[in-house]
Amino acid sequence: MAVLVTGGAGYIGSHTVAELLAKGEEVVIxxxxxxxxxxxxxxxxxxxxxxxxxxxxxxxxxxxxxxxxIHFAANSLVGESMTNPGxxxxxxxxxxxxxxxxMNRHGVKRIVFSSTAATYGEPESIPIVxxxxxxxxxxxxETKLAMESMMKWFDRAYGMKYVSLRYFNxxxxxxxxxxxxxxxxxxxxxxIILQVALGKRPHISxxxxxYSTPDGTCIRDYIHVSDLADAHILAVEKLRSxxxxxxxxxxxxxxxxxxxxxxxxxxVTGHSIPAVMEARRAGDPAILVAxxxxxxxxxxxxxxxxxLKSIIASAWSWxxxxxxxxxx
Ligand code: UDP
Numbered sequence: 001m002a003v004l005v006t007g008g009a010g011y012i013g014s015h016t017v018a019e020l021l022a023k024g025e026e027v028v029i030x031x032x033x034x035x036x037x038x039x040x041x042x043x044x045x046x047x048x049x050x051x052x053x054x055x056x057x058x059x060x061x062x063x064x065x066x067x068x069x070i071h072f073a074a075n076s077l078v079g080e081s082m083t084n085p086g087x088x089x090x091x092x093x094x095x096x097x098x099x100x101x102x103m104n105r106h107g108v109k110r111i112v113f114s115s116t117a118a119t120y121g122e123p124e125s126i127p128i129v130x131x132x133x134x135x136x137x138x139x140x141x142e143t144k145l146a147m148e149s150m151m152k153w154f155d156r157a158y159g160m161k162y163v164s165l166r167y168f169n170x171x172x173x174x175x176x177x178x179x180x181x182x183x184x185x186x187x188x189x190x191x192i193i194l195q196v197a198l199g200k201r202p203h204i205s206x207x208x209x210x211y212s213t214p215d216g217t218c219i220r221d222y223i224h225v226s227d228l229a230d231a232h233i234l235a236v237e238k239l240r241s242x243x244x245x246x247x248x249x250x251x252x253x254x255x256x257x258x259x260x261x262x263x264x265x266x267x268v269t270g271h272s273i274p275a276v277m278e279a280r281r282a283g284d285p286a287i288l289v290a291x292x293x294x295x296x297x298x299x300x301x302x303x304x305x306x307x308l309k310s311i312i313a314s315a316w317s318w319x320x321x322x323x324x325x326x327x328x
Contacts, residue, residue: 002026002064003236004108006051006099007072008044009036012114012170014179016070016229018042023233028064030057031073037326040179052091052098061106068110068236069103071096074144077187078118081140082282092143093150100154110239111151112232113164117221117251117288119145120166126255127291130166130247138283148247161245163235163299168221168251168290170228172311173318180318181225182325190222190312193262194319197271204273206258208280211287217258219287221251224305224314234299248299251290252306261308268312 003020007013008029013036020027027044030051038046045064049056051073060066074092075081081088103111118141119134136142151162171190173180181191195201209216231250256264259275266273295301305311 001067002028004028004030004060004064004066004069005072006030006069007036007074007114009033009038009040009046010072011181011183012167012225012228013072014040014042015174015225016072016232017044018174018179019226019229019233028060028066030060035183037182039326042178051095054098054102057099057102058105061102061108066106066108068112068239069099069108070112070232070236071099072114074114076116076140078138078140078283079187079281081138081143085139088139088143093146096147096150100150100160104154104158104160109158109160110236111160111162112235112239113147113151113162115148115164115166115247116141116144117166117168117249117290119148120288122285123287126287127253127289128249129291130249130294137285151245155245161239161243163239163245164247165228165231165235166247166249167228168223168249168288170225171222172224172226172305172314174226175314177317177321180322181315182322184325189258189261190265190315191319193265193273194269194316196273197265197269197316198319198323200323202274203276204262205278206262206275207278207284209277210280213257213286215257215259218284219255219257219289221253221255221289222261222308222311223251223303224311227303227305230304231295231299231301234301238299246298248295249290249292250295250301251292252303253290253292255287255289256308264309265312268309268316
């Protein structure tokens with residue numbers, strides 16, 4: 001039986017494909033390559049196309065014996081979701097609807113879903129647990145929450161079981177050096193900081209230093225992308241063993257401010273990395289830090305690469321070896 005990975009040519013998707021291949025799984029990948037990179041797919045069978053295209057997806061399900069889907073294909077930029085929400089409803093919400101309908105047509109009843117801490121919005125308390133209130137502050141988080149709700153109702157109606165993994169901030173690169181983060185345009189903090197270290201940008205803009213945090217900058221929980229990938233495989237195994245649906249946080253449980261991340265990157269790279277204070281970015285909550293206790297207890301997940309310095313170091317190796325990403 002094969003695992004279908006939608007968005008498997010993207011950042012987290014490609015790392016998950018790598019882990020699935022290492023486990024000896026048969027892997028089928030669907031990606032429209034809007035954001036993904038063909039070269040990021042280290043193996044398996046890649047189909048280039050869109051999850052919203054039913055005829056294309058029917059072929060994928062007909063040609064392969066798929067027993068579980070890991071669903072990454074989505075847009076995931078907070079800032080863009082605030083200026084172009086329709087794109088998020090189309091690709092994320094409508095795309096997931098089409099995928100679930102297609103799965104149902106083909107009798108596939110297991111899905112692991114790429115969700116986000118952005119579903120919580122401004123947290124009621126820290127660390128965030130899965131039973132906390134969900135009140136997204138941006139359209140991206142709202143669409144991911146809608147996708148989770150859709151899966152809940154498909155479970156009720158058709159017994160389609162899901163595991164939704166709410167990631168905090170993914171960072172780092174694969175130990176092999178073959179794959180890493182490459183978005184165009186890049187908007188994420190750590191890769192942008194490292195582009196400054198590489199001399200590709202003059203400075204890092206810090207979006208707001210007037211938050212109610214100790215140094216005034218936003219606090220996030222950074223988690224290594226390969227630790228995220230591991231959780232997806234545990235989730236597939238859990239669903240294959242006949243488990244009920246569930247929602248799980250994936251984070252290290254430790255928060256770092258934007259200023260602290262920049263300082264650590266200075267230590268890792270030996271570059272000065274000039275920082276310029278700027279206005280807040282729309283939609284950003286002040287603090288997002290996970291409790292992943294439920295995930296550890298129920299999925300048996302244990303992050304292996306949890307020092308932020310080593311996470312930044314793994315990203316730095318990737319960016320140094322591929323300063324222009326996959327396009328080089
Ligand atoms: N950030 C920043 N400058 C940048 C990019 C991001 O100050 O050039 C901040 C952003 O406001 C947030 C944190 O860094 O508080 C992490 O942002 P990122 O986009 O990496 O991830 P997100 O938390 O949005 O998923």
